[in-house]
Amino acid sequence: MKKILVSSFYKYIYLDNLEEFQKEHLEFCKNLDIKGKILISKEGINGTVSGIKDQIYKYETNLLSHKEFSDLKFKRTLAEIHPFRKTIVRIRNEIVSSGFGISAKNFGKHISPYELNKLYDNKEDFVIVDARNNYESKIGRFKNAVTPDIETFREFKTLVKQLEGFKNKKVVLYCTGGVRCEKASALLINEGFKDVNQVDGGIINYIQQYPGIHFEGRCFVFDDRLSIETGDSKDITICERCHEPCGEYINCFNIRCDKLFVCCRECREKFYSTCSKECRNLVNSI
Numbered sequence: 302m303k304k305i306l307v308s309s310f311y312k313y314i315y316l317d318n319l320e321e322f323q324k325e326h327l328e329f330c331k332n333l334d335i336k337g338k339i340l341i342s343k344e345g346i347n348g349t350v351s352g353i354k355d356q357i358y359k360y361e362t363n364l365l366s367h368k369e370f371s372d373l374k375f376k377r378t379l380a381e382i383h384p385f386r387k388t389i390v391r392i393r394n395e396i397v398s399s400g401f402g403i404s405a406k407n408f409g410k411h412i413s414p415y416e417l418n419k420l421y422d423n424k425e426d427f428v429i430v431d432a433r434n435n436y437e438s439k440i441g442r443f444k445n446a447v448t449p450d451i452e453t454f455r456e457f458k459t460l461v462k463q464l465e466g467f468k469n470k471k472v473v474l475y476c477t478g479g480v481r482c483e484k485a486s487a488l489l490i491n492e493g494f495k496d497v498n499q500v501d502g503g504i505i506n507y508i509q510q511y512p513g514i515h516f517e518g519r520c521f522v523f524d525d526r527l528s529i530e531t532g533d534s535k536d537i538t539i540c541e542r543c544h545e546p547c548g549e550y551i552n553c554f555n556i557r558c559d560k561l562f563v564c565c566r567e568c569r570e571k572f573y574s575t576c577s578k579e580c581r582n583l584v585n586s587i
């Protein structure tokens with residue numbers, strides 16, 4: 302039974318006294334006994350926490366009671382066990398590492414999941430661009446999405462040239478929960494893109510309202526779950542071991558390797574969750 306709630310949120314807002322906030326917030330999280338990872342920076346807050354219903358309710362209520370966070374939106378998903386092992390509150394230069402900051406305050410227009418459906422259903426002329434990394438879009442993406450081949454969000458700035466042909470088109474960006482798209486959309490607007498939009502609350506918000514409609518496959522998440530169901534049961538990629546359709550990631554059981562790879566249940570059992578012959582031999586010899 303999935304009884305752990307996972308709540309994620311972000312907000313771009315100027316924050317001061319970061320050390321003080323960090324100390325207080327960590328203590329608060331520890332007292333509540335929730336787990337997760339919260340990044341704070343002068344540009345805002347970006348976090349995901351996990352706990353049982355009561356703990357998450359208390360956590361969210363507390364955050365909302367801060368004046369600067371009173372309009373925070375929380376996106377909740379479920380987990381069988383805590384997808385985080387620790388509680389981390391960290392001060393960073395950016396709440397999502399981009400290397401291009403948010404000098405521009407002109408973020409792309411937020412469109413709701415409903416509005417996105419209308420674009421699809423009315424066959425409007427628009428291009429949907431995945432602002433996530435290549436390994437994320439590999440297991441799940443919006444229909445017809447442009448899926449850039451980047452390994453980290455820091456590389457997004459190198460895509461401007463590649464996307465240039467869409468400068469005068471309606472562009473819709475999306476990511477997991479929205480935090481990356483804020484920056485990605487500001488970057489494109491700065492570069493002269495005319496009509497830049499972003500899916501409000503990202504994939505997580507969309508699949509909660511419209512499971513199995515225009516998002517295909519699974520949604521990658523940055524915690525121990527690695528991916529979550531989206532209401533669409535299609536496997537859009539293949540197991541790296543047996544090449545049968547599959548859509549789930551695991552980390553290689555050889556901790557020295559730890560490679561993230563797509564692996565089906567049968568192969569997990571057969572090969573002890575290892576990615577290669579070498580890793581399997583190593584695991585066997587322990």
Ligand SMILES: [Zn+2]
Pocket residue numbers: 540541542543544545564565566567568569
């Ligand atoms: Zn397999």
Ligand SMILES: [Zn+2]
Pocket residue numbers: 553554555558559560575576577580
């Ligand atoms: Zn391995």
